[in-house]
Amino acid sequence: DIQMTQSPSSLSASVGDRVTITCRASQSINNHLNWYQQKPGKAPKLLIHAVSSLQSGVPSTFSGSGSGTDFTLTISSLQPEDFATYYCQQSYNTPPTFGQGTKLEIK
C-alpha cells in the first residue's frame, strides 16, 4: 500500500495568515492527489482533486501543487471557517490511502 505522510500534524495560525501543509507519498503517484477538509462531527469535504483542481464552491484562497511524491496545500489568507483538519488522499491505486491529517488551530 502507498503510505501518505502529512506534515505538520498540527499547526497554529491566525486569521489572515498564509499556511502550507505538506503531503508526501511513499512512491510516485503522478497527479493522483486529493485534499479534504473535515470539521468536528462532520463528514470530510473535497477541496482539491488531481493536485490542483479546485472543487466547485471552494474559495480561491485554497490552492494545491506538487507532483510525483511531494505535494502541498496552501491557504493564502486564513479565514475563521478554515480552522479544521485537512487530509490528503492518493487515488493512484487501490487501496486509496489517506494522510494522518493536519489539525489547523487558531493561535
Next chain:
Amino acid sequence: EVQLVDSGGGLVQPGGSLRLSCAASGFTFSTHAMSWVRQVPGKGLEWVSGLTGSGDATYYADSVRGRFTISRDNSRNTLFLQMNSLRVEDTAVYYCAKGENEYSASWYDYWGQGTLVTVSS
C-alpha cells in the same frame, strides 16, 4: 442536489453482525464507484471497501477482507456494507463516499453524514 444518507449503525457485541446502508440521490448512481470509509473517533480516515458502478468489481482493505461484504442495488440507488465477525477495533464512524467516476480509484466528491458502529460487550 447530491445526497448520501448513511444508516444501520449501532451497538453490537464482538462476533456480531451489522448491515449498513447508504441511500443515494441526485446523480446517476450506477455510473459512479462507491466506497465505505471509516474513522475511529478522534483519529484519521481509513478506506474500508469499494466497488465499481456496475458492482462487478469489489475491493477490500486487508483489515476487513473475508468479514465484510460490499454490494449495491442500482435499481434502488443504495449501497450496502454487510459486516460480520465484528471486532472491537471495527468501532468507528462509517461514511459512504461517492467516487468521481465509474471505476475504483478516484477522489470522493460527496460523502454521507456517517453512521456510528460500536463493537463492545
